[in-house]
Amino acid sequence: MPAPLSATDVRRLRLRALLLTGRRGLALGGDDAAADDEGAVAAVVSHLGAMQAQDVAHALWSLGIRLPEATEPGIRAALARGEAIRTWSMRGTVHLVPPDDAAWMVALMSPRPRAAAAARRAQLGLDDATCDRGTAVLLDALRGRRLTRTACLAVLDGAGIATDGQRGYHLLVHAAQAGAVCIVAQDGTDQVFGRLDEAAPHPRTPSREEALATLARRYLRSHGPATVADLARWTGLGLRDCRAGIAAAGEDVVPVETDAGPMLAAPALLDAGPAAERTILTPPGFDELVLGYADRSAQLDPALEAAVAPGGNGVFRSTLVRDGRVVATWRRALTARTVRVEAHDLVSLSPRDRARCTAALEPYGAFIGRDVELRWG
Numbered sequence: 001m002p003a004p005l006s007a008t009d010v011r012r013l014r015l016r017a018l019l020l021t022g023r024r025g026l027a028l029g030g031d032d033a034a035a036d037d038e039g040a041v042a043a044v045v046s047h048l049g050a051m052q053a054q055d056v057a058h059a060l061w062s063l064g065i066r067l068p069e070a071t072e073p074g075i076r077a078a079l080a081r082g083e084a085i086r087t088w089s090m091r092g093t094v095h096l097v098p099p100d101d102a103a104w105m106v107a108l109m110s111p112r113p114r115a116a117a118a119a120r121r122a123q124l125g126l127d128d129a130t131c132d133r134g135t136a137v138l139l140d141a142l143r144g145r146r147l148t149r150t151a152c153l154a155v156l157d158g159a160g161i162a163t164d165g166q167r168g169y170h171l172l173v174h175a176a177q178a179g180a181v182c183i184v185a186q187d188g189t190d191q192v193f194g195r196l197d198e199a200a201p202h203p204r205t206p207s208r209e210e211a212l213a214t215l216a217r218r219y220l221r222s223h224g225p226a227t228v229a230d231l232a233r234w235t236g237l238g239l240r241d242c243r244a245g246i247a248a249a250g251e252d253v254v255p256v257e258t259d260a261g262p263m264l265a266a267p268a269l270l271d272a273g274p275a276a277e278r279t280i281l282t283p284p285g286f287d288e289l290v291l292g293y294a295d296r297s298a299q300l301d302p303a304l305e306a307a308v309a310p311g312g313n314g315v316f317r318s319t320l321v322r323d324g325r326v327v328a329t330w331r332r333a334l335t336a337r338t339v340r341v342e343a344h345d346l347v348s349l350s351p352r353d354r355a356r357c358t359a360a361l362e363p364y365g366a367f368i369g370r371d372v373e374l375r376w377g
Contacts, residue, residue, distance in 0.1 A: 005258040010225050010298045011324030012274030013265065017222050018066075018289055019044060021275035025066035035070035041078035046098045049218030050105070052291055053086050054094040056186055058284035058318070063096075064367045065283060072368050079185070085199050086183035086191075088176045091236040092117065094183065099200035101214075103179050106196075108211050109236055110177035117170065124167050126174075134161050135175040139195060142181060148190040212237075212245030217252045217266070223292045224265030225256050231264075233294035260298070278323050280353075280360035282330070285316040290326070300326045304346050320357050322349075328357065339370040342377050 005013070015021045019028075025044040026033045033040065044066050045051060053059035064070045078084075084096045089105040092113030097105055121131065134156055141147065141155040149172065153163040156171060163171060172193070175181045184199050185192035197203075206214060219231050231242045246253050246264065256265050283289050290296055290308065299321070300308060308329055309316045320328035320343065330343040341361055349357070358374050365372035 002257075005225065005256060005263075007259055007298050008323075009274045010258055010260070010263070012276075013225055013269060014223065014289070014298070015281075015324050016272060016275045017224050017266075017269050018292075019047065019222075020066065020281055020283075020289065021277055021279070024068055025063075026068060035067035036074045038078075038081070039083065040067055040070075041075060042083035042098065045084040045096050047218070048222045048288060049215065050089055050095040050097045051288060052093060052286045053096040055284070055286055058286045059086075059096060061284045061364065061367065062287045064364075065281065065287075068363070070367060076186075082184075082199065085196075087181075087196070088113070088173050090234075092173075092177075100202055100204050102182060102196060102200050103203040104206055104211050106177060106179045108208070108215075110179075112236055114174070114177050117173070120166075121170050121174075124165065124170060126167060126170055130161060131171060131174040132178075133159075134171040135178050135180050137161065138172075138175050138193070139180050142193060142195045142198075144198070146184055146192050146194040148187050148192050150190055152193050209244070209248050212241055213248035213250075214245075216242065216245035216249045220246075220249075220253050220264050221266035221269060223288065224269055225258060225263035226265070226293060227261075227263050227295065229294045230292070234292055260295075275324075280356045281321040282357075282360050282364055283319055283321060285318045287319075289321065290316060290319065299324055307344070307346055320360070322353065322356075327353070330361075334368075334370065337370060338373050339365055339368060341372055341374045343374060344377050 019025045025040065028043040028047055029037060029040065041063055044063060051059065051062055060072055060075050063075050082099055085099050085102055086094050086096055087102055087106060089095045089097050089102060090109040137156055137159045138152060152172060153168040156163050179196055181193050182196045182199055183191045184194040215235055216231060219234055220226060228239060228242050232239050252266060253264050254267050256263050256270060290300055304326060308319060308326060317329040317331060319326045320330060327347045327349060328343050328345050330341050333340045343357065361372045361374060
């Protein structure tokens, strides 16, 4: 029997699974694949299954960090082509998902967050009939066209459905979780909505068993080694559904022993082995490397969680990651020609490692077209 995987092995396998080592997302294409190839963004999103994306800048860099030499305009162009769409597909949070999978993902994973938000909707005076009427109004208004969030709210107000306070937000989320609308673009800071059936006119329609199996396969090929609890946290589904998905995935998911206990992974990932390179990564705050697990202790020392997610309100800071382990946080401020980065050392980095962090941030500067000015706080 092979020896259990160490915590270091688990971290390095996860880096490989998450497309954060080697050729990263370009490995999904041919030997000549490039970041600006049509379909490159779609391939990354499909591999990962879903990517948390409520913060647009963070979502763009989550894609950019996986596509070496990508630029923000190039990623935006790919999204404008429809290589992925944003919607409230799981956990009541906006994610990037493959367009043809959006409808079944929303149908499968939205019931729980919709039920959880029922009390808040009631407090806002939004009963089911009002929410459903709002969805119908939006579907009619969006037929054959796209509207900004601001314009969508104006349409609802014009139909006699008040959007003051948080009512507008909940009406839009309700419509998205009903599979009616989705975010198709961004106009400055304003989301642009379209009809889901127009943004993704050829939806896949798997059975419930097939859908659960697809989620298990995608998650464990892109996040493994991981546990059933990790899959449940990622999907927002119950453990029973997650176990059913793993069983339905068949030979595409295998058990693996680790020092932290039994986990699961895709056979191809285990055959490839832990990533060999020892690099510094600069993932944004909502990247799957940290958020994709119920137990993220392999990547993030629990004693440092408060520094990465201060206040425990679900808002995560961008991190600097050494050999798969969070060692610092960073935040940016944009000027006309530079991006000013303030980094906070969490583990007493050596001068050499600080220099490596500085070098690791250069691709981010190239991604957004600005020189990086790094300061340690």
